[in-house]
Amino acid sequence: MATKYFPNEPTGPKVVQFPGPISTAKKESLHKVFDSRATYFVVDYKKSIGNYIVDVDGNTFLDVYAQIASIPLGYNNPALIEVAKSDKMINAIVNRPASGNFPAEELEETIQDLLAVAPKGQNQVWSGLSGADANELAFKAAFMWYQAKKRGYATAFSTEENDSVMKNQSPGSPELAILSFERSFHGRLFASASTTCSKPIHKLDLPSFNWPKAQFPSYKYPLDKNEDANKQEDQRCLDIVEDLLKNWKCPIAALLIEPIQSEGGDNHGSSFFFQGLRDLTLKYGSLLIIDEVQTGVGATGTFWAHEHFNMSPAPDMVTFSKKFQTAGYYFHDPEIVPNVPYRQFNTWCGDPARMILGGAIGKEVKSNDLSAVCKRVGEYLYGKLEALQAKYPTYFQDLRGKDRGTFIAWSFESGATRDKFLTDMKQSGINMGSCAETSIRLRPTLVFEEKHADILLAAIEKVISGY
Amino acid sequence: MLRPIKHLRSIRAKRFLSTCESYFPDEPKAPILKTSTIPGPKSEQLNNELGEIFDNRATYFVSDYYNSKGNYISDADGNYLLDVYAQISSIALGYNNPELIKTAKSDEMTNALINRPALACFPSTDYATILNEGILSAAPKGMNKVWTALSGSDANETAYKAAFMYHHTKRRNGDFSAEELESVMNNELPGASDMVILSFDKGFHGRLFGSLSTTRSKAIHKLDIPAFNWPKAPFPSLKYPLNEFEAENRQEEDKCLQEFESIIKSYNGKVAAMIIEPVQSEGGDNHATPYFFQQLRKITQDNDVLMIVDEVQTGVGASGKLWAHEHFDLPSPPDMVTFSKKFQAAGFYFSNPELQPNQPYRQFNTWCGDPSKALIAKTIYQEVVKHDLVNKTASIGNYLFSNLKSLAEKYPILNLRGENFGTFIAWDCKDANERGKLLLSLRNKGINIGGCGDYSIRLRPPLVFEQKHADIFLSALEDALKEL
Numbered sequence A: 001m002a003t004k005y006f007p008n009e010p011t012g013p014k015v016v017q018f019p020g021p022i023s024t025a026k027k028e029s030l031h032k033v034f035d036s037r038a039t040y041f042v043v044d045y046k047k048s049i050g051n052y053i054v055d056v057d058g059n060t061f062l063d064v065y066a067q068i069a070s071i072p073l074g075y076n077n078p079a080l081i082e083v084a085k086s087d088k089m090i091n092a093i094v095n096r097p098a099s100g101n102f103p104a105e106e107l108e109e110t111i112q113d114l115l116a117v118a119p120k121g122q123n124q125v126w127s128g129l130s131g132a133d134a135n136e137l138a139f140k141a142a143f144m145w146y147q148a149k150k151r152g153y154a155t156a157f158s159t160e161e162n163d164s165v166m167k168n169q170s171p172g173s174p175e176l177a178i179l180s181f182e183r184s185f186h187g188r189l190f191a192s193a194s195t196t197c198s199k200p201i202h203k204l205d206l207p208s209f210n211w212p213k214a215q216f217p218s219y220k221y222p223l224d225k226n227e228d229a230n231k232q233e234d235q236r237c238l239d240i241v242e243d244l245l246k247n248w249k250c251p252i253a254a255l256l257i258e259p260i261q262s263e264g265g266d267n268h269g270s271s272f273f274f275q276g277l278r279d280l281t282l283k284y285g286s287l288l289i290i291d292e293v294q295t296g297v298g299a300t301g302t303f304w305a306h307e308h309f310n311m312s313p314a315p316d317m318v319t320f321s322k323k324f325q326t327a328g329y330y331f332h333d334p335e336i337v338p339n340v341p342y343r344q345f346n347t348w349c350g351d352p353a354r355m356i357l358g359g360a361i362g363k364e365v366k367s368n369d370l371s372a373v374c375k376r377v378g379e380y381l382y383g384k385l386e387a388l389q390a391k392y393p394t395y396f397q398d399l400r401g402k403d404r405g406t407f408i409a410w411s412f413e414s415g416a417t418r419d420k421f422l423t424d425m426k427q428s429g430i431n432m433g434s435c436a437e438t439s440i441r442l443r444p445t446l447v448f449e450e451k452h453a454d455i456l457l458a459a460i461e462k463v464i465s466g467y
Numbered sequence B: 001m002l003r004p005i006k007h008l009r010s011i012r013a014k015r016f017l018s019t020c021e022s023y024f025p026d027e028p029k030a031p032i033l034k035t036s037t038i039p040g041p042k043s044e045q046l047n048n049e050l051g052e053i054f055d056n057r058a059t060y061f062v063s064d065y066y067n068s069k070g071n072y073i074s075d076a077d078g079n080y081l082l083d084v085y086a087q088i089s090s091i092a093l094g095y096n097n098p099e100l101i102k103t104a105k106s107d108e109m110t111n112a113l114i115n116r117p118a119l120a121c122f123p124s125t126d127y128a129t130i131l132n133e134g135i136l137s138a139a140p141k142g143m144n145k146v147w148t149a150l151s152g153s154d155a156n157e158t159a160y161k162a163a164f165m166y167h168h169t170k171r172r173n174g175d176f177s178a179e180e181l182e183s184v185m186n187n188e189l190p191g192a193s194d195m196v197i198l199s200f201d202k203g204f205h206g207r208l209f210g211s212l213s214t215t216r217s218k219a220i221h222k223l224d225i226p227a228f229n230w231p232k233a234p235f236p237s238l239k240y241p242l243n244e245f246e247a248e249n250r251q252e253e254d255k256c257l258q259e260f261e262s263i264i265k266s267y268n269g270k271v272a273a274m275i276i277e278p279v280q281s282e283g284g285d286n287h288a289t290p291y292f293f294q295q296l297r298k299i300t301q302d303n304d305v306l307m308i309v310d311e312v313q314t315g316v317g318a319s320g321k322l323w324a325h326e327h328f329d330l331p332s333p334p335d336m337v338t339f340s341k342k343f344q345a346a347g348f349y350f351s352n353p354e355l356q357p358n359q360p361y362r363q364f365n366t367w368c369g370d371p372s373k374a375l376i377a378k379t380i381y382q383e384v385v386k387h388d389l390v391n392k393t394a395s396i397g398n399y400l401f402s403n404l405k406s407l408a409e410k411y412p413i414l415n416l417r418g419e420n421f422g423t424f425i426a427w428d429c430k431d432a433n434e435r436g437k438l439l440l441s442l443r444n445k446g447i448n449i450g451g452c453g454d455y456s457i458r459l460r461p462p463l464v465f466e467q468k469h470a471d472i473f474l475s476a477l478e479d480a481l482k483e484l
Helices: A021-031 A078-084 A087-094 A109-113 A131-151 A159-165 A188-193 A227-247 A269-283 A305-307 A350-367 A370-391 A417-429 A450-465 B002-016 B018-021 B041-050 B098-105 B107-114 B129-135 B152-172 B178-186 B207-216 B248-266 B289-302 B372-388 B389-410 B431-442 B469-483
Strands: A052-054 A058-061 A124-128 A177-181 A252-257 A285-293 A317-320 A327-331 A395-401 A408-411 A433-435 A439-442 B065-071 B070-076 B080-081 B145-149 B196-200 B269-277 B306-310 B337-340 B348-349 B414-417 B426-428 B451-452 B456-458
Touching: A021 B129, A021 B145, A058 A450, A058 B414, A078 A087, A078 A350, A078 B107, A087 A227, A087 A350, A087 B098, A087 B372, A109 A124, A109 A350, A124 A131, A131 A252, A131 A317, A131 A327, A131 B178, A177 A188, A227 A252, A252 A269, A269 A285, A269 A305, A350 A370, A350 B002, A350 B107, A370 A395, A370 A408, A370 A450, A408 B456, A417 A433, A417 A439, A417 A450, B065 B080, B080 B469, B098 B107, B098 B372, B107 B372, B129 B372, B145 B152, B152 B207, B152 B269, B152 B337, B152 B348, B196 B207, B196 B248, B196 B289, B248 B269, B248 B289, B269 B289, B289 B306, B289 B431, B372 B389, B389 B414, B389 B469, B431 B451, B431 B456, B431 B469
Parallel strands: A177 A252, A252 A285, A285 A317, B196 B269, B269 B306, B306 B337
Antiparallel strands: A052 A058, A124 A327, A317 A327, A395 A408, A408 A439, A433 A439, B065 B070, B070 B080, B145 B348, B337 B348, B414 B426, B426 B456, B451 B456
């Protein structure tokens, strides 16, 4: 597919000078008006193509970070260019509707395209604008659902609720919680940041809801040699979840979890663990929300990562953003739609321009079976990394992501070595990202193929063999 | 004989060509009604189908945006309504504005759409220019930096985050303590903050959890959602017409100011910031005088409370100034000004570099805004300047207001407000029931119009609303009022 989409894709990276002088100057001048302290380099997106990102100094990097896991089909994908230039897109951009009040004639079709790739068991979608937004909208749906269960779906609000809520007080603003996991990442707005538990820097100095955290399994690797220990670890974590569902100081409306904790270090959980969570949420009357913001849209070898777990019944909500370009949550229970209008509501209720793009991405992934490509390339890549691990074990600790497409990560002994590795990789023409304290994560696009994997692997070995 | 006359006519036509006519030569001359009620049958049918997969219970009618033009929104039945609601106040330059279409078709737009960057890590080479020529050129007086976001709620919440981090950093004098680093992971003090944002009764600032905690407009916006127990202050209830109640209104504002000052001084904890709309829009188009806002600015400065002005609905020209708070002649600029809606891009303006957190990755997320919206904002601003749309809106607003004032002598148009405030005009109906009837009757006469508060009607036309549109609106309104 890479060749079909990008006949002119570079055959390899090229580093002229990194960091280059133009990038450095532009970063500084941008900072006068926009905080650019996190800038890696300044990019010429018009010249970037396929798996290669080109900076303003003419450096060409093979990109296995892809805008923090958010570019699905490579830079300047011709299928997406066509969509961007379509009348439908132009119309969506210049006449952005308040879709809750004045839906466009074509809104149904736009939504159907998103539903065409809905996770198994989901048939409705509510749109937001980012991952954090998607999660918070899902929390709102969960809280309204929970209270409606208690009150009765069709029961009117009491005077006391109507009065107290205007003072942000109970019972109108009830004390309810979302349960999340240590090392999780779910966004950075106030409620989503209250569920995020990956790094202090994401959370410091912000007021937060005092919501509980359970423990996410910490497995021993390789998995196939540590099955018993890891199963015990699953059970230990499930027991903590159950204890919190039973005993937390306020009711827990929903449990929120990533199929793979990404920002938090690419931590995996087993099918047994996830089915255990599904059973516990059912037992205690909480909803199960799966956060597929980073894992969704093909990279793990299935369109949605939680489909690897075959949970039954399906989760109650699945949130998405990033590679889908559009954001929101899927669901299926009609009572997750609040009892009256204007409760799950805002001016725009999503962005049709991004929804159209999401629909097109879904179609490309499906029609070209790019999840299967990721599965195949991921197996190839993982096998080669295992070989490197055998050769350089110190630099490939806890290699993870077997059978998870290209969603692969491993750890170093220390953050310092990891950071040096990332810098050296940039000098070798690979743009790569980290996660947690000592890990690196691979987040290439869905058009990353064996030939790109070979370039990546050769660069890794060149850098590591020099240590 | 014919030639010179034709020539003359074309010159005359050109001289009198309005901005709206130059953008939309084919704009309907008046509403076009194909069905006796709106929504018509096709709209109903499409809405029912949509209801299978989308919460459609708030639908007014299903729109045909391809055929909408300028001030007129078209629906699925082929009706054309004069739109003085404009997507809840979020369409700046009319439907299918040719300049926006040009931008939407540009290579820059295609690039921004399909190569969406993680802006803070991998900014595009043209992002500084797009900001400088657009959003930052439009910055309110005293503001020279921006942090971009995705919606009004998002803009306000990122501003709150900036406020909290600013105050804690000032108090801390150095690195985070071990205790802070540890406690924050349990959502507990001292790493998590016990500071608060103060807002005003009837304010609307969005519907995510932090913004919703500051929203105080209607219970239905808030019910069943956990909230931060943050304080609120009273917003003045002015008596109209303003010139007849100057003394009473001053008293009312002084009372509110006293209460505001007393809350921030006696609050058990630190008020990091207050947030206020120049006109409380969702909450009923409640105005306060420049005096009130000037005093608020003084009190916030004296008490080390940041002042955030929420211009999500009021910003971008409709008030007859580019930013509504510029009407108030504040003694010093606000600390932050948030925007969204008509600007299509969202975020907050500021000038104090200390409102950027002391370290990177604190005010941060994957996208940090959306360059495709920043491009649209740039065109909107450039068109507003090129066609002097702010001043034009100020003058058409005056025309509209004086005519409404005349109507108010004959009909129940109560507490008419928004004088000298562009087209940002509203009034009260006798009660919610009568408001509902009036809105419906106007819609069936081809006017799309919205309510706010419990019994108010607000005008929120785009910036290409001109005298001819005002005349059509006023005559439809008079008919509707007669029939009440």
